[in-house]
Amino acid sequence: xxxxxxxxxxxxxxxxxxxxxxxxxxxxxxxxxxxxxxxxxxxxxxxxxxxxxxxxxxxxxxxxxxxxxxxxxxxxxxxxxxxxxxxxxxxxxxxxxxxxxxxxxxxxxxxxxxxxxxxx
Amino acid sequence: xxxxxxxxxxxxxxxxxxxxxxxxxxxxxxxxxxxxxxxxxxxxxxxxxxxxxxxxxxxxxxxxxxxxxxxxxxxxxxxxxxxxxxxxxxxxxxxxxxxxxxxxxxxxx
Numbered sequence: 001x002x003x004x005x006x007x008x009x010x011x012x013x014x015x016x017x018x019x020x021x022x023x024x025x026x027x028x029x030x031x032x033x034x035x036x037x038x039x040x041x042x043x044x045x046x047x048x049x050x051x052x053x054x055x056x057x058x059x060x061x062x063x064x065x066x067x068x069x070x071x072x073x074x075x076x077x078x079x080x081x082x083x084x085x086x087x088x089x090x091x092x093x094x095x096x097x098x099x100x101x102x103x104x105x106x107x108x109x110x111x112x113x114x115x116x117x118x119x120x
Numbered sequence: 121x122x123x124x125x126x127x128x129x130x131x132x133x134x135x136x137x138x139x140x141x142x143x144x145x146x147x148x149x150x151x152x153x154x155x156x157x158x159x160x161x162x163x164x165x166x167x168x169x170x171x172x173x174x175x176x177x178x179x180x181x182x183x184x185x186x187x188x189x190x191x192x193x194x195x196x197x198x199x200x201x202x203x204x205x206x207x208x209x210x211x212x213x214x215x216x217x218x219x220x221x222x223x224x225x226x227x228x229x
Contacts, residue, residue: 006218033222034217043207043219043221043222044163044207045218045219045221046216047219073226090158093162093163108153108165108168109153109165109217110165111162111164112162113161113162114160114161114162116160
């Protein structure tokens with residue numbers, strides 16, 4: 001199946017700093033990627049939909065100036081948490097609709113392994 | 121509003137069978153997914169149903185009734201490694217995934 005990687009897997013940063021998380025589709029092209037946040041013992045919360053070559057679509061309540069998303073190529077989307085605060089500490093997961101053959105389909109979401117962000 | 125309900129936690133015995141239910145009310149329907157998520161890890165795909173009926177895949181089966189807004193995930197011959205959270209997600213008319221809160225399954229020897 002399709003593989004999605006995320007980097008870094010863990011990051012600890014000081015309050016006020018910015019953190020960039022990368023999401024890559026390794027063996028397929030993803031015109032769309034999704035960014036989720038998951039707090040302990042809670043379900044996935046969609047933050048935004050990243051679209052290659054255009055602006056991301058943010059969910060209600062998600063600050064687009066704080067969570068910057070860039071989808072510069074068909075295999076890479078980045079999420080930058082700007083001026084991070086302790087309340088931003090969470091598990092961030094990206095996903096992409098995946099299939100074989102190099103093009104996205106919508107039958108399955110392939111998830112990256114997630115990034116554990118801890119803001120001190 | 122859109123809503124997906126599933127039990128918070130279930131306990132079962134190794135070797136037994138367990139059924140995890142999911143009911144949903146969404147704006148449109150374009151498929152239902154079940155994912156498995158071990159603690160601290162990302163979800164992994166288990167099954168996809170878009171038509172009514174039962175989809176069997178090894179020890180795991182998933183059932184869908186669109187008229188009832190209902191699905192279940194059936195796990196047979198439970199193994200200790202099946203201890204995880206099981207997430208039900210429905211794709212709505214906008215092709216957006218709506219996630220349930222997940223069911224934590226605890227397997228006891």
